[in-house]
Amino acid sequence: MGDAHVTGGRSLKSKLRRAERMEQVKAYLLILPLFAFLLICFLLPIGALLVKGFTDPTLSDELPRAAAMLREWEPAGGEVPDEEIFATFAKDLAASRPTDGASRVAKRLNIDQPGMRTLILKTANKLDTVEGATWRDKLVSIDSRWGAVATWSTLKYAASPWTLGYYIKALDFTRDERGEIVQQPEGQRLYRDVFVRTAVVSLSVSVICLLLGYPVAYFLAALPARYSNLFMIMVLLPFWTSILVRTTAWVVALQSNGVINALLIRLGVTEDGFALIYNRFGVLVAMTHILLPYAILSLYSVMKGVPVIYVKAARSLGAGPIRAFFQAYFPQTLPGVAAAGMLTFILAVGYYITPAIVGGPSDQLASYYIANHVNTTLNWGLASALASMLLVGVLLLYAVFVRLTGGRGAKLG
């Protein structure tokens, strides 16, 4: 009897598993199209771009033997490389000319050291005609810079297919001629300011969104459903127009002879109008306007779940209306405040088009520089490094946020 029961149990379990396997397969099949889409159109390109931040294949592809030898060479000694390296470099450079490799090398090196482009192209052109006993003499006679250690160390640090160079640059560091990582000179530092500016603008925008959005969300949550639905549509109305249109509308409103300045001049508040646009003020106004609905929605969804009865209870216990609000109601909406703040901050960190349109040169955020390196300078490695740092920064902030709210807070979305 006992054995029969056990075998019966086993077959029952395997039956159950078989039945469930069908369900699991069905579930996987349902998410498969989206998963494939995400993998091909999102995860793979992003992964490839992240890898780009660490790869630097130009020299090792175009000048393979010279690159391998240069990797061994130490610039710390203060000596230029030996004749063998000069010779190999010259042969590799000559060999790369038919496939236009020399110009790729020239472009790549110019990023690290302005002037390298002309040096490489000039050298490649004169290789066949130059006179000299050794390759070292020949190259130096083409251009005296070949006699400087700095030129060769620029080559050395571009020689490896793997590099930290983009990150070094994205953090405003550089390599000196001995190969040591040092701070950029004062006037050439850029990205640290950009990241600080991105954080400051995003933080300001999310704080303004919270200050403006909280009362509205409170008002909406307190209204009976038939009115709150109407107001909710008004909150969502901006989503029906594109960000570009809304931002451009701010240009119309804020420009020096725009709607607002015209009104202020007519009222006699100012004689020749305020500078409301192409500065930090314009960026904050336009970004707040675009992100405010997100803040209101996340606040509203939490407030809807906090009954007003708590305020009544606090008042029946002797607290005045203001105290009742801040001690009984407000603390319960903190998860919403955290979610709204986090959401607007993360969205603001990635903003590109709005600051580009209504901001001045010193109001551009990190995304502007990323786009610039992707589209204009074609330095995808640096773009990838900047984007990765932005991503890591946001992830770190999110981790801190989850830790602080004890995981109770908002799951975003």
Added chain:
Amino acid sequence: MSTIVSFKNVQKTYDGETLVVKNLNLDIRTGEFLTMLGPSGSGKTTCLMMLAGFETATHGEILLKGKPINRIPPERRNIGMVFQSYALFPHMSVAENLAFPLKVRKVPCSEAGERVKKALAMVNMQSFANRMPAQLSGGQQQRIAVARALVFEPALVLMDEPLGALDKQLREQMQYEIKRIHEESGLTVVYVTHDQGEAMTMSDRIAVFNNGIIQQLAPPSELYEQPENAFVARFIGENNELKGTVSEMHDHGCVVELPHGGSVRASAGSGIAVGSTAGISLRPERITIGEGARQCDNVFHGGVKDLIYYGDHLRIVMVVCGHDDFIVKVPNDGMNRRVRVGDGIDVGWMADGCRALR
């Protein structure tokens, strides 16, 4: 006995068209347990909210200890309140919840701690001081809510259906608890409920509300034995209602002629006069069946339509005097168990066991 609260000609309307509370006059005595009982929408909760200060009367005056309070905000009325949903602050521990009214009143820390302990002891929850409300069961939350409403020693405590969310067994236990606290503390309690059983067992007096009017204000036994009108009779306890016309009035009661023939001798409620139509309210447990019925003031014969078995008692649904839902409640003893569906049996009741009402 002194009066702590009086409603004087109080009216309340929400939409400016219909009155939710119509001309309410009510004196609440110091130290009593007064229940406002009525179906939903009868105005009882509105009255409580006006007393608490969350609604304003559109007409009339509410006096607390002789002073009008219409313009005093809720936080300065010093009235404790227990809400149906408990309304314990979820972001504060039990002790913090209890200390909240004391902190607001700037009671020194050490004294506040003592009073919180005392209040927790009163509801037997001493060991729960550091829990969060979400870690408590419904009944425990209710105890804390009661303790919080009492910790600042208000003279008056309002309870708005405080046991509505609890299951039956817990509700009965909490009824005893609240009653005990009321007796020990000498508080005045105004209690709102739609559960008549709760009202009957706990209250000193019950105000039965319907349509914004107090139908009757009386101690539970009076409400049950001598209902003022048909609504009260129907609302409190089970009730057979026999309609008829009053044909005679005398010192001890009246005689009501039934339309299907026969007459019933009954005690008379207010407003009963010869010639007026009346509904006779007859409690199912006052009816005797079989042999004993024939000695009663009113004797009728009826057919048994249905038998419902309750364990400790039986309900016999009968057709009597043209009513086919005439309910008789008899103890589950040997005699009564012999009744079968389809039997014709005698039913009878005494004249003072039924009441003719307008």
